[in-house]
Amino acid sequence: MALKVYGAARTRTVRTLWMMGELGMPYEHVPITTQDGANLKPDFVALNPTGRVPAIDDGGFVLSESMAINLYLAKTYGGALYPATPQGEARAWQWSFWAVTEIDKTIIDWALHSSVLPEAERDPKRARTARLEMERPLHTLDQTLARVPWLVEDRFTVADLNAASVMYRALWMDLDDKPHARDWLHRCWDRPAARAARTMRE
Ligand SMILES: N[C@@H](CCC(=O)N[C@@H](CS)C(=O)NCC(=O)O)C(=O)O
Incomplete structure (x- = not known):
């Protein structure tokens, strides 16, 4: 089955x-x-x-x-796709928890109030607050990716997939001041499997 x-x-x-x-x-x-x-x-x-x-x-x-x-x-x-060592595995957990606790709800709030909701229902203040709340985790991500191309070990793994997939809405966010995070996010979402998943939803 x-x-x-x-x-x-x-x-x-x-x-x-x-x-x-x-x-x-x-x-x-x-x-x-x-x-x-x-x-x-x-x-x-x-x-x-x-x-x-x-x-x-x-x-x-x-x-x-x-x-x-x-x-x-x-x-x-x-x-x-899965890290090879216990330390790599723990890092994948770390970035997955980071994504759901520090990004997930806030980025959805940002997306809803900056573009997704009909204009009359948007609250620009909520969009600004959400974007500000994301500053610290985005900085963490950018600093990490200034040193390494991928979050765990030296290749694309589930850590990248989990974090980038939670950050889907950031594809429309101005991340010019976070160039390492921005380039990584686009690298992840440019993968054929990611493009195919996007096609299913957009
Ligand atoms: N933390 C959960 C969140 C799942 C979630 O909230 N899914 C939404 C759809 S995006 C849902 O099922 N909403 C319907 C509901 O809460 O009744 C996850 O990452 O899977």
């Missing part, structure tokens, strides 16, 4: 769809949407009690949380 990926590409599921593209594995996409509440229907909640997407079902092993899903997929099926 093929691995199932639950969630429409327009949701955070794009992170998992990108990973599936990198893996080149066959999978079944169940594009559950959230606007119509399909994610809260009893069938889906029985499978995934969080009622959120993405989720995967790998032969009966059901997992939610985009970062955990990608770390699991890379470790299980990803070969060189």
